[in-house]
Amino acid sequence: MQHLSEPGYAHEMGKRFAQVMAIATLLVWSGRASALVVCETDCDGDRTVTVDELIRSVGIALGEEPLTSCPAADPTGDGQVMIDDIITGLDRALDHCPAAYPRDEVLRLNQMQVLGSHNSYHVHSPPALFQAVADFSQPIADTLDYGHPPLAEQFSERGIRQIELDVFADPQGGLFAHPLGLAIVTGDPDLRIPELEAPGLKVLHVQDIDYYTNCQTFVECLSQIRAWSEAHPLHAPLMIQVEAKDDVLPAGLGFDFVVPVPIGPAEMDAIDYEIRSVFPPEALITPDDVRGSHATLREAIEQDGWPTLAESRGKVFFCFDNENATKTFYLNGHPSLRGRIMFTSSAPPADEAGFVKLNDPLGDFARIQEYVGQGYIVRTRADADTVQARTGDTTMRDAAITSGAQFVSTDYPVPDPRFGTGYMVEIPGGMPARCNPISAPAECVAGDIE
Numbered sequence: 001m002q003h004l005s006e007p008g009y010a011h012e013m014g015k016r017f018a019q020v021m022a023i024a025t026l027l028v029w030s031g032r033a034s035a036l037v038v039c040e041t042d043c044d045g046d047r048t049v050t051v052d053e054l055i056r057s058v059g060i061a062l063g064e065e066p067l068t069s070c071p072a073a074d075p076t077g078d079g080q081v082m083i084d085d086i087i088t089g090l091d092r093a094l095d096h097c098p099a100a101y102p103r104d105e106v107l108r109l110n111q112m113q114v115l116g117s118h119n120s121y122h123v124h125s126p127p128a129l130f131q132a133v134a135d136f137s138q139p140i141a142d143t144l145d146y147g148h149p150p151l152a153e154q155f156s157e158r159g160i161r162q163i164e165l166d167v168f169a170d171p172q173g174g175l176f177a178h179p180l181g182l183a184i185v186t187g188d189p190d191l192r193i194p195e196l197e198a199p200g201l202k203v204l205h206v207q208d209i210d211y212y213t214n215c216q217t218f219v220e221c222l223s224q225i226r227a228w229s230e231a232h233p234l235h236a237p238l239m240i241q242v243e244a245k246d247d248v249l250p251a252g253l254g255f256d257f258v259v260p261v262p263i264g265p266a267e268m269d270a271i272d273y274e275i276r277s278v279f280p281p282e283a284l285i286t287p288d289d290v291r292g293s294h295a296t297l298r299e300a301i302e303q304d305g306w307p308t309l310a311e312s313r314g315k316v317f318f319c320f321d322n323e324n325a326t327k328t329f330y331l332n333g334h335p336s337l338r339g340r341i342m343f344t345s346s347a348p349p350a351d352e353a354g355f356v357k358l359n360d361p362l363g364d365f366a367r368i369q370e371y372v373g374q375g376y377i378v379r380t381r382a383d384a385d386t387v388q389a390r391t392g393d394t395t396m397r398d399a400a401i402t403s404g405a406q407f408v409s410t411d412y413p414v415p416d417p418r419f420g421t422g423y424m425v426e427i428p429g430g431m432p433a434r435c436n437p438i439s440a441p442a443e444c445v446a447g448d449i450e
Helices: 009-030 051-061 083-095 127-136 138-143 151-158 180-186 218-231 265-278 287-291 297-303 324-331 365-373 387-391 395-403
Strands: 112-117 160-168 238-244 316-320 342-344 355-357 377-381 407-410 433-435
Touching: 051 083, 112 151, 127 138, 127 180, 151 160, 151 218, 160 218, 160 407, 218 238, 218 265, 238 265, 238 377, 265 324, 265 342, 287 297, 324 342, 365 377, 365 395, 377 395, 395 407
Parallel strands: 112 160, 112 407, 160 238, 238 316, 316 342, 355 377, 377 407
Antiparallel strands: 112 433
């Protein structure tokens, strides 16, 4: 390779620059696009080598720009941009890049296994509030003694690819803006939370006593997810599990607890509405997308399967946690989930079967493997109520991973040092994802997923 300091280099670079500009002009006018990959001279990682990026690589070679402005211009990692590097970038602009995920056209969404976080919005309550709960019931307090960082940090630093959000209806606004616990924490009986005043779905665990979150409204949480997804367009598809809550706290305890709005048909529509307000259709995988021309979702899953990774990479899909009457509200008027956003937890032979929630990987181990083998998507849990983190027992975790459930949810993608057991959950041999041990083809490797 010729180096900047060699005689004639500047003249040669001048000719190459003219070539770059000429071909770049042709690229602009011909509308040629790059492949959906990360490649040489793709400075911003958007899978497109642009005219500006080619010019930037020339500037780096001439010493007019720092290499930090486009590390991808130095594919060999030797700290220098040579003529050959610029020509390679030019080739990528003209002829596209080699596929980053060469099996995307073959592998399907259900053929991966990834890590999820349980109650992904939940953060530790302030000490004064937590102690008040513990004084009432230490066992209850123990179940609440966990927390997660912001959603984007979970995705980027902990490899999380499935999250869970609990939502409460608040069509008038302000219902949860004056929680009982706030007076305990601040000593001010009149203090309110401004972010909870506006109408719309709110995200929290238990009204009045366990309401501290890393995103307070459903739209706020969704906006954080959308922003991260747009910034990481090659991510494996994200599953967002939604639970609609309206549990009433016991009366007779001497407290005036907030009474939630009962969940009904209007609240079901509100969930879909708020999702659509943040995610455009092209960013979503919906039951209609999967069902296609089939009569039912179950028929589509069993005959065609889930979308390929090529069709679903960089997208999100929603699953509804609730069952029984609440699920019925969501299904009414929408046979096989026509027109709906979320997949419901429905086992075959239900027409809407596609996703199944089975939270007990010990008791439901055989069922999980059966459904995964049939092409369905399953979410299970590796731990619950902080028990495994306190005892160090990995039995439930190991069963969850071995079961083949595509989404394994935990409160501990990293250990909690307070418990001293080192308990944590990770996807073996493939963070953030691996090939599904039940449903993926034998030639699949973890790097094919993400």
